Structure formats: C-alpha cells, structure tokens
Amino acid sequence: MATETLIWLLPLPPILAFFLIVLFTNRSKWFSHTIAVGAALLSWLGSMIVFIRAVQTEHLGQHPFESSIPWLATGDTFLKIGVLVDPLAAVTLFFVAWTVLMIFIYSVGYNNFGQPKGDHDKPGLPPHGATATDNQGHNHAVLSIEPMYSRFFAFIGLFAFGMYTLVVSDNLLTLFVGWEIMGLCSYLLIGFWFQKPSARAAAIKAFITTRVGDVFMLLGVAYLYSETNTLSFREIFTPENLIRLAEKPSVLPILGLSTAGLIGVLLFIGTIGKSAQWPLHVWLPDAMEGPTPVSAMIHAATMVSAGVYMVIRMFPLLSAGMENGQLTAAMQLMAVIGSFTALFAATIAVAQNDIKRVLAYSTISQLGFMIAALGIGAYVAAAFHLVTHAFFKALLFLGSGSVIHGMEHGVLHTGNHHVDPQDMYNMGGLRKKMPVTFWTFLIGGFALSGFPLVTAGFWSKDEILADAFGHHHWVVFGTLALAALLTAFYTMRQITLTFLGEPRTEEARHAHETPWTMLLPLVVLAVFAVTFGWVGIPEDFMGLRLPPNWFHEFVGGTLLEHPEKLTFNWLPLLTSLFVALGGLSLGWVVYIKVKAGMGDPLAKPLGRVYGWMKNKWYHDQVYDTLFIKPAYWISEQFTYLFMDRKVIDGFLHLFARLTPWIGKGLREKIDLPVINGVIGDGSARVTQYFGRRLKFVQTGKVQQYMLAALVFTFATLVYFLFTLRP
Amino acid sequence: MEFLRDPISFIGNWLEGLLLGWKMAPSAATALIQLLGAFIVGTFSLALVIFTIWVERKLYARIQDRLGPNRVGPWGIFQTFPDMIKIFTKEYITPDGADKVVYNLAPILTVSAVILLWAVIPFARTVVGSDVNVGVLYIVAVGAIGTLGIIMAGWSSNNKYALFGAFRTISQMVSYEVPMVLALLVPVLLGRTMGINSLVEAQTVWFAVLSPLAALLFFFSAQAEIGRAPFDLLEAESELVAGYQTEYSGLKFGMFYVGEFLHAFTVSALTASLFLGGWRGPGAEQWPILGMAYFFVKTFIVYFFVIVLRITMPRLRIDQMLNFNWKFLTPVALVLLIATALVEKGLQLVGQDSMVLRTVVHLGMNLLIVWGTVEILRRSARKERQRVSEPRPVAIAPQTQASD
Amino acid sequence: MIPLSWYLLFAAALFCIGLFGVLSRKNAVAILMGIELMLNAVNVNLIAFWRYLAPAGIAGQAFAIMVFAVAAAEVAVGLALIISVYRRRDTVAADEIDMLKW
C-alpha cells in the first residue's frame, strides 16, 4: 500500500472500534475489548510501517509523505485537509502507537476482565469487589469487573482516534479537530465514574480549564488563516510567509508584538491549557479521579503531549524573526512559563501523598522542561524529551495503577474500605509482593530522575540542560537544574515510600501482583524507557567519538534550517549527574525509615513552606476567590437577580398585564362584530347556500369525476391549440 | 454426399431453387418453405407422441411388473393406433351451460402452446425452426399460453371440479415458473446469449457440468410445469375426478392427452439443448445429421428419467407442492443465480477466461451450494424430528388425572 | 412498407377504446383492463417512435420497459385493492363504491 494511503487509514481503526462498540457490541465485554485492542493493534501496525518507511527515506524533512484533498469550500478556495508525516510526526507516531497499544492492553487487566460482577457495583462508580465461592465453599472477596467495561473501551478508542488524527494531520484545522475530540474524551473519561461527586467536579474543571486555552488557540488559528489564507503547515512555513508574518506588526499593539509573535502567543496559550502549564495547570492533578489507564492516556501518550507537539510543530512560526540567538517574544514567554512551571510543579510534587498526584505534578514539571527547552530554541531536545517522557511517564502511571490494583487486593482481603489504596503512606515494602511492578517502576522512576547513562530520561534532560547552558540562558539553566534535583528527590521518595522498607499497613502486607495483561505493557514500556535514550546520544559525549546522533539528524531535518549541534561541555553533564544522583540518594536517605503512623519527615524542617507545597501553593483557593466566587457572585447578583428576575421577568409581567387588556379590547371591538358576525357567520351562510345548490355534482362516482376532468382538459387543450397556434 | 451430410438443409435449398425456378417471388418462396417446415415439425412432433406413449406405457408396465401392451405389432408397438381410432370415433360431449367457444378453443391452445416450443429447438447446427435471439424468453412466454389453455378449459366447462383443477393448475404453474425462469437464467449467464442455438454452441462444456444445480432445478420445476406425477394434483383422480379435463371427451380429451405427453418430451428436449449440449458431439459441426442423432439420444435419455420420475414418485399434497417450490426451489435458485452472476463477473474482472477454470470454479460453487442446502435441510429435519417425536397429548382424559 | 402514421393511428384508437372502457365500465376489474389497453397504446407509440425516429437510441425501449414494470405493479396492487374492497363491501361495481361523497 502506498504510504500516503496508509497514513490516511491510521486513525480509522480506533474510530471504527468506537462506533462498533457503541452501536453493536456494548453488551459483550469480550467483543468490546477485542475490537478495541484489535483496532489499536491495526493502527500500531500501520504506524510502525509508516515509521520504518519514514526512517528509510532520505531527506524526509524536505520531502515528507503528504497528501491532501479539498474539503470545505470557503468562497473561491477550498480548505484542504490532508496528512503529513515528516520526521517529527514519525517519531511522535512511534511513541503514540506504542503507548496507546500498551494502554489498551493494560486496560483489559486494569478493568478486571474475567472477574465476576460486583455485588453492589453500579455504573458510574468504581468496582467494589465481589464475593466468590471456591471449591471448598469458602467465600473470598475478589476484585470485580468494571460495570461500564465496554463504554471504557469505546471512549479510549475515540481518544486514540483523536490523537492519531492530530499527529498525522498536515494542517492546523484537523489538528484542532483531533485536539477537541481529545478534550471531549478527557472530559468523558475523567468523569467516567460519574456517580462520584469529585469525579464530576474534576471532569468539569478539566473541560473548562482547557477550554480557556482552546479559545485563545482558536483565535490564533483564525488570525493565522486570515493572514496567510492557509492552515497547512507546509504552506505556512515557507520562508516568504514567515518573514512577512515576522515583520508585519500585529493588530493588537501590545508589547510591539509582530503578527507571528501574536499568533505564537495565542497558540501557546492553547498549549498552556492542554499541557497544563502554569497558570492553567490546575485541572491535571484533579484529572487523577479517572481510572488509571486514563491518567496514563492523558498524561503521557495523548493530550498533554498534544499540547507540546503542537508548539513543536509551530516552532518555525514561533521562532520567526529570531536573529543571532535573540529570542522572540513568544519564545521568551515560553521559556519563562516553562521553567517556572517545571520548578513550581516539582515543589508541589515533593509534598503529595497520593501516588498518582505525585506523578501528575511530575508530568506538569516535565512538560515545563519541554516548553522551556523550546523557549530557548532547543527544538530537538524538546522533541526528544517529549518522546522519552511519554514512554517513562506512561510506564510510571501504569506502574502506579498496578500498585493501586495490588493494594485493592489487600483492601478486599482485610475488608477495611477506609484505607485509601492510593496513599503512599499506606504502602511500603511492596517490592516483595509485586516484583515485576517494582522493577519496572524503578526503571521508570530512574528514567524520570535522569539516572546517568542508562536511562532515556538522562539523555533527553541532559540535552535540554546542555542547550540552556550552551546558549547562555543562565536563569533557565539554573531553574531547570533545581527542578531536576527536586524531580530526583520526589521520585526516590515515591519509590522508597511505596516499595522499600517494611509494609506500613495490613493491606500492603496482602497486596498481590497483577495479571499479565497489566505486566506485559509495563515490561515493554520499561524496555523503551531505557533504550530509547540511546538513539539521541551526542556523538562527542565526554570527548568520545561515538556514532552520529541519530535523533538529532532525523528530527532536526524537519526544520528548513538544520539546527546546529552543540559542542560537548562538562559543566552541564556534571550538573545533571549531580542533581540526579544527589536527588535520588537524598530521597532514599530521608524516606527509608518512615514507619507506620509517622508524618512526612520534611514537614518539621520546612515548616510553613511544607504546608504551602502540600496545598499546591493555594492555587485552587486563589482561583476560587479570584474567578469562581466572582463568577458565582455575578451569576447570582447580576444574571439571576437583576437580569432574570428584574429585567426579563419584568418584561414578562408587563406583557402578561398588557395582553388581557388588548385581548379584551380586540374581542369586543373586532372579534365579535366583525370576525364572527361578518366573516364567520356570513361566509358560513354563503358556503351553505352554494353547498346546497352544488351538492348534486358530488356523486361519489369515480368515473364521472374523471369524465368531467377529461372534458375540461380537452376543452382547455382545444382552446390553447386554436388560440396559440401561429 | 451432401445429402447425407445435411439432408434437411439440402432438401430446403433444393426446394427453394425449384420454387425460384418457377418464377415465384423470393419472399413468397421463403414464406412457403417456412410454412412447410412448420407443418413438418408439427406433424413430426405429434407423430412422435405415438411412439412415446408406447414407450411410456411399456416402461410403466415393466416397473409395475406387468407386460404392458403386447398384442398389436411386435412388442405391442402399434397399440397406440387402435387407441387413436377409438378416441377419434368417440362422441363429443359439450356440457350444458358451457361456454362453447372457449370450451372448444382450450384444447387447441394447450396443444399449440407445446408445439410452438418446437419452433426454437435446434435439432442440429443447421436445422433450427427459428433462431430468435430471445429464445429463452420465448420459451417462458409460450409456456404461459399453455396455462391459459388450462384455465380456459377449467372455466368454460361449467363444472366445479374442472374449475378447482384449473385453479390448482394456475397456482402450481405460476409458482413453478419462478424457479424455472431463475434456473433458465443461469445458462443465459453462462452462455451470454438468449438464443437457444447460440446457447448450444456455447456449450463447449455442458452447462450440466458447469452448473448441475441449475440443470436439476430446471428439470424439477419443468416437471411441475408439465403437471405430471408427482406434480399431477391438477388432475388428481381421487380428489378432482380429472381436474380441468373432466368434461372433455373424444378427440378434445385426446388433445389434452397428447399435449401432456408432448410437453414432457419437449421439456426433455429443452433440458438436453440447454444443459446437455443439444446437438453437440464429435463431428456434429461437419455432419449435422450426426448432431440430430446426438440430440435425440440425449432427449430420450432425459425423457427416460422423466418417465421414471413419474412412475416411481407418489403424488404430492398441495401444501407440500407449494412448500417445495417457495421454501426450497426458489431460494436455492435465487442463491444459485446470484452466485453464478458473481462468479462470472469475478472471473471476468480477474481476466481468467479459460474454460477449465470456469468449469472448476462454477462446479465448486454449485457443490458448495448443494452442500449448504443439504446442511440446512439436515438441521431443519433434525429439529422437525425432535418436534414430532416429543410426546403430545392426543386427547385430554380427565379420569387419568383423577386417578393420579 | 408500413408508414409511421399507421402505428400512431392504431395506438390512438387503442388508447381511445381503453379510455372508453375506463369511463364506461361498471366493474372495477374491467376498468383496470381498460387501463391496460391504454398502457399498451402508449407502449406501441414508444416502440414505434423508437423504431422510426431514433433507431440508434434506446430511450424509447427503456421507457417501454418502465411501462411494463409499472403496468405489472399497477395490476398487482389494483387487483389486491379490488379484492380487499370486495371483501368489505361485497361488490366491485365502481358506481356502488361511492362513499367518497361523504
């Protein structure tokens, strides 16, 4: 099959699976997951073929796989939609395909396929476990299957469709379509257990928060279209277009932004919403209310990556007008927001106890790394970190899901449902109970921390730091280094609290390893979390002469100007070695001795700062005071009390009083004498008169009617024949 | 020599030359020769019945362990002639209140509908009455006239048994026309023509080999069209006296009788032409006389089966007859037609036109359908047996309940 | 050689006879027969025009085929209706089926 055709077909299997499941197979759990996983497998297969062909193609950056068709007529021209696979899309496709497939497989196990139906399970609530009777007649509490199993697979199918569409699209419009489909799916999936009030709130929060970003992004897209008359990437990124956009001042005279700058900033605000950057990051930790594969989907493979992917994609526009390393306004904004977010989220992650929340903040922090990297122009480094992060963060999320799952076993065993299976202080010592989960989680954690030389995270993070250092962005370098230190620290804190030491609760003592459907994805992703870093090793690393940096060569080819390579420098390397190892050992030292019932050892030394960190620097409270309360107040005071009650109701009441008065007048002056008397009774009388005289014509005999009709037809015909004939 | 190779064309040509020599207008000469040909074919086919009646009676007798006709001529071969004389000399009875014109027209129409079929049957490559290009359509159309004759007979006799017989005939013939037409379309698809002679020419491989199912479907539904056992409930003696022909006597009855026998033979001829390669055979292209021999041999073989079927099968009930058609023959014929069309189109699209491949694919497809049909039948039969074997109360016996 | 006019006049006559039947017969079945005659007249015209005016085209024949199909459908439904009416009203005389006037 032609590669272009194949690319067109890539997003189709998941959406087909969605419709099949929704319309036909939603009664059968086995069919549903088979269809969904099969679809993911098909897309994965197609993606791999495309990826391999892409890798084998020379100069893919100049001549990518592309094809487009006219779609929507806008006046004289057509909006075109199409597909494009250039090196950036190819590597994105690679990690998306892998993570999506793994998450689909994982979901089968996570949703307890093969377990009995729960005793009290209801749709819209997490499964609570079932009672099973074994051969000897003993009752056991076992995990129960998710009540809305099929629905889950339908949703993640739609989600995968959105992501594939976004990755292969060659224009901002279809990218935006995929983007919004994912927004919808994230809403549906975060609120998957919709009977939980917290899940509902989180779903709404995620939806509205990202919508704020999307509105700005749509503005940016519209502005871009009105300026260039196209939304196709390849057409926007022609040098003439870019120069024109960079030189033309924008419509809004803010800060002297150029058109390119304003568009860039608007699009970047979209990314802030989607990729959960400060100040729109608040939705992401709350999104942990969804099932764990959902968290992994949203945090690793799809939505948040999509935000970063979009700005990487738009990098030529963002950097338009950059000369001699002088950053553009949009890039400066990105550097500031990115590095701030990286540090700020890392501090919050240090003080969280929920195993998934730690990872959520860590994700925000890592996305900040990428944004910051892009802000300082480190295009390849940002893409590289995007890929490696996707692998190890998916691994960590799935690992945490596995841990929670194991803990739920323990909870079911003891029957104490007040124990939170997600709280790390309830765990400890799980490495013996769940060895596979432990080792894979360890690999993922080390990758996240940037454990030197072996893990993928090290190479990508190191490249960002090296870029910041090499281009003399000291503030960014310093901030990111500190963030990296915190990253290693909280990662080790998490590993230590969860897996090392002794079990702190009865539940942790009875935790259980999860089924193979969940472990297989962990192992596969762990392999990538280690090996994928090796494709991006700088060739002059530590002064050695290594093979050329494949990733840099390949992805760098996407840009028109190939980004120059940095020469090796020891200082950033040492920095990253120091922060990684230092953070890890610090985390181990502090947390290895935590016993049951103890608080966080950091709480005392840090004092009030710890409280701030634990409460996420009071963002939710601030937003509550600044936006939500005023919004409620305005709704109440203005919209409800004033507009609705006074103005609109007032009008209604006025009309209500006026109408009977007018009606009475009309009735007495017009209706009774004129309408009833003259028109009504009069016409009735006339009709009756004629009816009496004409009723003999209506015989009810069909043939007589037809005869009459024909006679008149012929008469008319004859008349016209004789009068109209020349 | 030329005469031996193709005697009929030879005589035709000679006659035409003779007539033209007599200064006759060419169109008139052609018309005269065609008229003569029609006369000969008609007479020949009617005369043939004399022979087939004897064949059938003899076979009938042998299967029933009797001797059959054995008095007149060697092996009783001339038995039909005394019977003919008897029937000629019988009185014509026209029932009271009968519609005379229609009553007398009906047997003529019935016989002529059958003889009309002989106009398009190719006896040999050169010996065809009229090689119309819509021959298959013609066969079906002319079949309808036969139905008409029967309904006229039934209605005009002013006899309720006759009318019942006619109604049964119509429901049977109209029903069985459906699978018959569908089965006839299969050779049309395979031969890509509707002319009978061109269909025969197209059978480098017999269509009975290409599509045995179509041949069987046609054969069975044609039996019903003839209205002979096991489909003879239009004249079921035990129920309807003699059906639509109850009131007929003498030669008029004889015409129905002859019509039926001739129809059976004609259907055999059609089966032979459409499915068994007609006059095709070694040397038939050069020696049309050989083709004629092949044609008659094949026809008689088919005719033999028609007779055996008639003799050995009991009569169907009317619901069985209709069920057999609508629930078995028609669905199978529909499936077969669609499958054949798909296979033909598929082979065409693939560009494979070799006869061997076509044969193998079509034959395989046919066998597949047969297998599927048998499988479905077996399942439904199993269910039916189960349903039947379940004990059911024959009558309610209150005292047994009380004693329990 | 038969001129076109013969066919046209023949068809016109057949049509008028059919029309007469439709308008004058009491029995609903007979009315349908009249309609059949009219349809046949139309078909003769269609085929004649095809043969005389556009022998290379197929439009006339195609229309005739449609007329065949419509005629068959019309007879099937019409007769079913008549039989249904007969069951309810015990008559098929068109001038007795005059409930339409109320």
Add this chain to the structure above:
Amino acid sequence: MDPLQIIFFIFAVITLVAAFLVVTAKSLVHSALWLILALFGVAVLYVLLDAGFFAAAQVLIYIGAIAILFIFAVMLTRKDLRDAGSQQNGTWPLAAVLAVVLFAGLFFILSSWSSFGMPKPDMPAGANALSDLGLALVSANAYLLPFELASVLLVAAMIGAIYVSLIKK
C-alpha cells in the same frame, strides 16, 4: 400492398376489435380473454417493429401474468360465475362521445405533423438493439437508476398487494 402491410392490417384490426370487445363484452371472463387476444395482437405489432424482445416480454408479462391475474380477480370477486345485466354505467354515451372526440382530435393533430407518414428507416448498421438495451439498463450513466427503481417498485407492489389482500386476524 406488400405482405407486411397485410399482416399489419390484419392484426391491427383483430387487436382493435378485440379491444372493443374487451370494453363492451357482457361476460367479464370473455372480456379478459379478449384482452389477451388484444395484447397478443400488440405483441405481433412489436415483431413488425423489429422489437422481438418486446414481443416476447409482452406475451410473457401480459398474457402470462397480468391476464391470468385478471381472470383470477374476475373469478374471485363474484358470487355467481355468470354476469347478468348491463356492464356499462349510466354515463357510457358521454364516455363514448369523449373517446371519439379524443380520437378525432388526435387524428387532427397528428395528421398535421410533418413526419406523420414517414417510412420506416433501416436499422443502423452494427446496432444490436437487444444488447444495447440490456447494457443501457445496467449502465450507471444511462438507465441503471430507473431500472433499479422499477425493481424496487415491483417489490413494493408485491408486498403491498400481499398486505392489502391479507385477511387480518
């Protein structure tokens, strides 16, 4: 007169007479039988028009199916097999006048048409009317859609007829 003209003349007269008897015969079964004869005459005219396919189709569809349906319907919708009394309704003279006037009008209009008496042209060389027609009926840029619609119509008519005449329990 050449033979074809004679044949045309004979069959045209037979057809018209039969048609006339269709609309005037006292017995409805006779009417139906006359209808068959009239339809058969039309089929012969099709042959004269070089449309053998239509002749065969006419015999098959009209005589084989429609006429028999008519006979059936006639027999099903009566208590007595014989028809008694006039079969014409009260307005038949008016109908007759109308029919005659219509024929006169048609004759008048037709006779003033320039190609009224045109002779029969030869069939164009190489044209195969039957297979051309068949291909046109299944060709997407000719009559495929009407043809399919006709088949849908027939199915609908079949279902409708069965439904209408079903004895509801």
